[in-house]
Amino acid sequence: MQxxxxxxxxxxxxxxxxxxxxxxxVSAEQKAMIDTLAARLSEQAMKEAIGVKVWARDANWRxxxxxxxxxxxxxxxxxxxxxxxxxxxxxxxxxxxAKLDMRLVPDMTPEEVMxxxxxxxxxxxxxxxxxxxxxxxxxxxxxxxDSKMIxxxxxxxxxxxxxxxxxxxxxxxxxxxxxxxxxLKLAAGHFGLGVGERAHAPDxxxxxxxxxxxxxxxxxxxxxxxxxxxxxxxxx
Numbered sequence: 001m002q003x004x005x006x007x008x009x010x011x012x013x014x015x016x017x018x019x020x021x022x023x024x025x026v027s028a029e030q031k032a033m034i035d036t037l038a039a040r041l042s043e044q045a046m047k048e049a050i051g052v053k054v055w056a057r058d059a060n061w062r063x064x065x066x067x068x069x070x071x072x073x074x075x076x077x078x079x080x081x082x083x084x085x086x087x088x089x090x091x092x093x094x095x096x097x098a099k100l101d102m103r104l105v106p107d108m109t110p111e112e113v114m115x116x117x118x119x120x121x122x123x124x125x126x127x128x129x130x131x132x133x134x135x136x137x138x139x140x141x142x143x144x145x146d147s148k149m150i151x152x153x154x155x156x157x158x159x160x161x162x163x164x165x166x167x168x169x170x171x172x173x174x175x176x177x178x179x180x181x182x183x184l185k186l187a188a189g190h191f192g193l194g195v196g197e198r199a200h201a202p203d204x205x206x207x208x209x210x211x212x213x214x215x216x217x218x219x220x221x222x223x224x225x226x227x228x229x230x231x232x233x234x235x236x
Contacts, residue, residue: 011056015120016116016120022108024070024105036166038062069167072103074101077101080096080099149232151235152231153189155231156231
């Protein structure tokens with residue numbers, strides 16, 4: 001527990017030495033996108049959707065969006081150890097396990113961060129703690145808003161009467177670097193119409209059939225993806 005306590009500051013910031021060394025700064029163009037997101041999205045609706053009262057580091061709404069897309073995180077997912085059954089036992093745990101996740105942003109790499117985590121633990125006297133890497137991939141996935149791919153997606157949204165919001169990056173994980181990184185260096189982006197909520201929860205849902213012209217169901221989802229293929233094929 002003392003070792004875990006050294007990994008973050010009292011406010012929850014990653015405290016591993018050099019953790020922010022290779023974080024790619026947010027560009028002026030990306031800052032302008034964030035300004036638009038903050039102006040058009042509802043802070044209160046977002047707080048209610050994810051069940052929070054304040055943002056990390058006591059950030060304001062606009063700063064919280066920038067943090068979400070640009071700052072790496074270090075999170076303790078779970079702790080397992082000792083006896084937790086009924087009654088008491090006068091024993092000490094023979095093994096304790098902590099599961100962590102570290103969200104990376106461009107230009108960080110899993111190899112770099114794992115080495116820094118090992119060095120951090122060793123420096124603080126925890127050479128006996130074993131680190132087991134369960135997975136991870138490079139998150140150096142970013143596509144220019146001016147690319148043919150993104151502009152094609154934007155035009156399809158506009159053809160449906162939608163003024164799309166542009167986000168520099170997503171806070172979630174996806175192996176986009178397989179396509180955007182070398183050797184392919186292709187453009188990649190997310191697209192789709194539809195109504196859904198509560199991703200990854202037991203009650204996650206997606207609207208299949210809609211009688212409301214302002215809400216898109218499955219037919220529109222499929223049609224929009226076909227429209228994107230035609231738009232990309234005809235784009236100069």
